[in-house]
Structures are given as structure tokens and as C-alpha cells.
Amino acid sequence: MQSNNFSSDSIVGTALLNMYGKCGTSQTARRVFDQIQDKNVISWNAMFTVYTQHNDIKAAFELFSLMEMQGFIPNEVTFITFLPACTSQGNIAEVKRIHTRILHHNFESSVNLENALLDAYGKFGYLQLAWSVFIRMPERDVISWNVMSEAYLYQALNDEAFYLFYQMQEEDTLPDDVSCVSVLSACVNKVTLMQAKRAHIMLIHSEDELDVIAGTALVNMYGKCGYLEGAQQVFEGMPNKNIISWNAMIGACAQHGCKSRSLHIFYKMLEKGVRPTDATFFSLLHACSHTGFVEEAYHSFLMMVYIHHLTPTVEHYNCMIDLLGRAGQLDEAEAMIHVMTCPTSAASWAALLGGCSLHSDIDCGIRIINQVIKTNPENAAPFVVLSNIFASLGRLEEAEELQILRKTISNQQDVSVDFDFCEGEYIVN
Known part of the structure; x- marks a missing residue:
């Protein structure tokens, strides 16, 4: 079609x-665009869209300069097309350049365009510029308030986001679902029960x-501040x-050690035909871990693997290791590490070492030290814990020797060394 006159028509082109x-x-x-003889702003915007879809922002701005040179006036769609692309590429300079053009073409009265600009500044963390745009807007809609609130949340300024939710309603703007989620997000990390209830009422x-x-x-928020009755009522x-939703309620109970309540909700969920996820079982294991219910934890772990065919993550294994260590079943906890179907983490050994410390098991602690030396010799925490165990048992000489071992390892640079620590002495191979 490019060889005939069809593509020269604005609509067809x-x-x-x-x-x-x-x-x-x-x-x-672009070749098709260049053949269009009667270009209009829609044609230009279409070409801008193509460039931004292909992340060619430089070409888009070169085209914009050509558009202005040829006397075409951009519209708000032109700028709205540019702003998200600049944001995705991390190009704050181009955002500021677009802002200058918006002011030059007197588009400040466009709510949609101002919202896009507000969003761009917010995502870059330029809160003063975002607030400057927001406060000067002649008209704001619910999206304006939501975008400004999210800009504060990006920077963890939860109080400011919470305040905006109040201010929005004082200015007779009705919150929508996004507004509600934003204010709840503002509450989750730093919340008092009074704030939670006020957010609920709003x-x-x-x-x-x-x-x-x-x-x-809301369930998450009430769970964070320990108000399980409120979480249950909302749920x-x-x-x-x-x-x-189910995971949030199970997690809220687990967070506060309510093992029986977590399991009750879990089985109710199964009755409703809802399939659990790995997050569901993590909450159950977490609840069992902090209440010492070893048998229930094993049952949940096996159910996860053999009934629901979910693959345990390192977090699931660490929960089990922590539980077994707390319960004094250190051999079982150590065996759990060796049968893990995923790579162990420093947290895995730390959980086991915590059990050794709790029950003053030096033999297990020494085995962990040997393992840590081989895999992560820079990790000083296991040495400190085991040294404290020795000291608590009055074996001060061995505690001191362990600290010498740690310093010896830390001084080894760019050298492959095997260490073997035996009770009472260490041998450098």
C-alpha cells in the first residue's frame, strides 16, 4: 500500500x-508517517506512540521538535504519551522538559495532563515538584488525590498520605477503591488501633x-496492630x-501466635474449595513455630508437599528448622537442612544455631561452625553465638580460641583455606 496514494491520506496513513x-x-x-501529506495532530501523536512503545524517546523528542518547527500545536495526548515513557526510562530531565512545554502551551488546566505530570514527579521522588503541581491545579479529581498520596507512599511518608485522605473528603472529593487501598497502605507499616478504626469508619x-x-x-491493618477481633469482623x-483475603486472615492470627485460630480458618478455607498457596502454609508454619506445635507443623508441611503438591521454599524450611530447634529436636532440625530441595541460606544455619544456643548444644554448634566456614566464612554471627555458649558453660578458653579462629578467617584474603574446628582447638588445613 505504500507504493500508491492510500498511505498519503491522513486517516489511512x-x-x-x-x-x-x-x-x-x-x-x-516512520516511512508511512513521512508519506502522509495532510498530517494532523492525531498523525503526530500516533507516531509519538510508536516511538514510546519502542522506547525510542530520543526519536520521539526529535519528532516533537520537527512538529513545532512545522507549526503544529501539540495537544494533551501528545504530552500524556511522553510522560510514562520518560518515567519508565528514568529520565527526569525529559520530564522537566515536557513540563516546560506544557507551561509554554498553556495546558495547566488539563486535569488528565497534570495528573500524568504529578505521577511522573512522584515516581522519581521529586515530592516538592509534585506538590507544586498538585497545589496549583485549578481543578483536582480523585485521580489527582490518589496520585499525590501514592507519591508520598513511595517515599514511606505514610502520615502525609493519611492526611491527604482526610483533606480529599473535606474538599468534597469522594474516595474510590484506589484511595481506600492507599490510606490502608499508609496505615499498615505505622498504625495505632485508633488510626485503624478511623480508617475503617472512613x-x-x-x-x-x-x-x-x-x-x-483492612484485615492486614488490624492484624498489624493486634486487633484480631476487628480483622475477623471485617473478614x-x-x-x-x-x-x-484468606491468607491475610490466617497470617494475622499466625503473627500473634494464634495457632488454633489459624488452623480453624485454614480448614474452613479448604471447605469453601479455595486452594492454598505457599504463603498459606508459611503462615501456618509460622504460627506453629511460635507456639511450639511440632506435630501440627509437620502435618502442615507434609500436606503442602504431598496433598497440594507445592514446592517448599527456603522460608518454609527455615520455619521448620526454627520450630525444631526451639523444641530441642536439634538432630531433626539439622537433618531438615540436609534434605532441603532448595539452596540453604544463612538464615537456615542461623535458625539451627539459635536452637543450639537455646539448649546449649555445643556439638551441634561445632558442626554448624564447620559448615559455615566452608560456605560463608565471612559470617561472624555463628562464631559469636557458639562463643557465647562456651562462655555460658564456663569454658572461657575455648570461647577465646573460637574468637581467634574467627579473626584468623577474616584475615584470610584471596586464599583458599580449609578449616576444621574440633572441640577445644582448631586446625588450619
Whole structure:
């Protein structure tokens, strides 16, 4: 079609370059664009879109300069097309350049465009510039408030995000689902029970019923501040639940050591036909670990593997190792490390060493030291723990020798050395 006059028509040519942009290359689309004789702003925007889809921001800006040179006036779509691409490439300089062009072309009154600019500054962490755009907007919609709130959340400024939720309603802007999730996110990391209840009341006033996202966030929030009754009330009142909702409720109970409650909700979930995930079983194991229920933990672990065919992660194994270590079953905990189907982590050995420290088991501690020396000799924590065990038993000479061993290892640089530590002495091979 490029060889005839069809592509020179603005409508047909624009459709063609859109097609080539999605299915071909930006170069092919540009050849079609260059053949369009009666270009309009839609044609230019289509070509800009092609370049941004192909992450060729430099070519897009060169085209923009050509557009202005030829006397075409960009519209808000032109700039809205550019901003996300600049953000994804981490190019704050181009965002500022676009901002200058927006001011030059007097587009400050466009809510959609200002929201896009606000979002870009927020994602770069330029909160002063974001706030400057926000506060000068002649009109704000719910998206404006949400984007500014998310900008604060990106920088962990939860109090500021929480305040915006109040301010939005004072200015008669009705919150939507995104607003509700934002305010709940602001509460999750740093929350008092009073704040949690106030957020809950605001959500009730802004929504007829809690959707699955807002409801789950509320369950998480109440769980964080230890108000399990509130979490349970929200959970049971949710008209729809997904696996994330169930996991949130199980996790809230597990976080506060309510093993029986966690298991009750888990089996209720199974009755409803909801399939558990690895996160479900991590919460169950976590609950059992902090309450010392070894048998229930084993049962959950085996159910995960053999009934639900889920592959345990290092976090699941570490939970089991920690539980067995706390219970004094150090041989079983050590055996768990050796049968792991995934690579061990420093946390795996740390969990086992914690059990050794709790039960003053030097033999197991020495085996861990030998293993750590081979795999991660820079890790000083096991040496400190075992040295403390020796000291607690009055074996001060061996505690001191262990510290000498640690310093010897730390001084070895670019040398492959095998160490073997025996009770009471260490041998450098």
C-alpha cells in the first residue's frame, strides 16, 4: 500500500503506521508517517506512540521538535504519551522538559495532563515538584488525590498520605477503591488501633460494601496492630473473598501466635474449595513455630508437599528448622537442612544455631561452625553465638580460641583455606 496514494491520506496513513508500530518496527512506521501529506495532530501523536512503545524517546523528542518547527500545536495526548515513557526510562530531565512545554502551551488546566505530570514527579521522588503541581491545579479529581498520596507512599511518608485522605473528603472529593487501598497502605507499616478504626469508619462512609482489595487491606491493618477481633469482623463481613483475603486472615492470627485460630480458618478455607498457596502454609508454619506445635507443623508441611503438591521454599524450611530447634529436636532440625530441595541460606544455619544456643548444644554448634566456614566464612554471627555458649558453660578458653579462629578467617584474603574446628582447638588445613 505504500507504493500508491492510500498511505498519503491522513486517516489511512495513521491506521497503517499504528499497525506497523505494533507489528513491525518504528522505522517502517516512520516511512508511512513521512508519506502522509495532510498530517494532523492525531498523525503526530500516533507516531509519538510508536516511538514510546519502542522506547525510542530520543526519536520521539526529535519528532516533537520537527512538529513545532512545522507549526503544529501539540495537544494533551501528545504530552500524556511522553510522560510514562520518560518515567519508565528514568529520565527526569525529559520530564522537566515536557513540563516546560506544557507551561509554554498553556495546558495547566488539563486535569488528565497534570495528573500524568504529578505521577511522573512522584515516581522519581521529586515530592516538592509534585506538590507544586498538585497545589496549583485549578481543578483536582480523585485521580489527582490518589496520585499525590501514592507519591508520598513511595517515599514511606505514610502520615502525609493519611492526611491527604482526610483533606480529599473535606474538599468534597469522594474516595474510590484506589484511595481506600492507599490510606490502608499508609496505615499498615505505622498504625495505632485508633488510626485503624478511623480508617475503617472512613471506608464504610465512602463505600456501600468493602470490595476484596479494601477488605483484605483492612484485615492486614488490624492484624498489624493486634486487633484480631476487628480483622475477623471485617473478614467475615466481606461479600467476596479470594486466596489473598484468606491468607491475610490466617497470617494475622499466625503473627500473634494464634495457632488454633489459624488452623480453624485454614480448614474452613479448604471447605469453601479455595486452594492454598505457599504463603498459606508459611503462615501456618509460622504460627506453629511460635507456639511450639511440632506435630501440627509437620502435618502442615507434609500436606503442602504431598496433598497440594507445592514446592517448599527456603522460608518454609527455615520455619521448620526454627520450630525444631526451639523444641530441642536439634538432630531433626539439622537433618531438615540436609534434605532441603532448595539452596540453604544463612538464615537456615542461623535458625539451627539459635536452637543450639537455646539448649546449649555445643556439638551441634561445632558442626554448624564447620559448615559455615566452608560456605560463608565471612559470617561472624555463628562464631559469636557458639562463643557465647562456651562462655555460658564456663569454658572461657575455648570461647577465646573460637574468637581467634574467627579473626584468623577474616584475615584470610584471596586464599583458599580449609578449616576444621574440633572441640577445644582448631586446625588450619
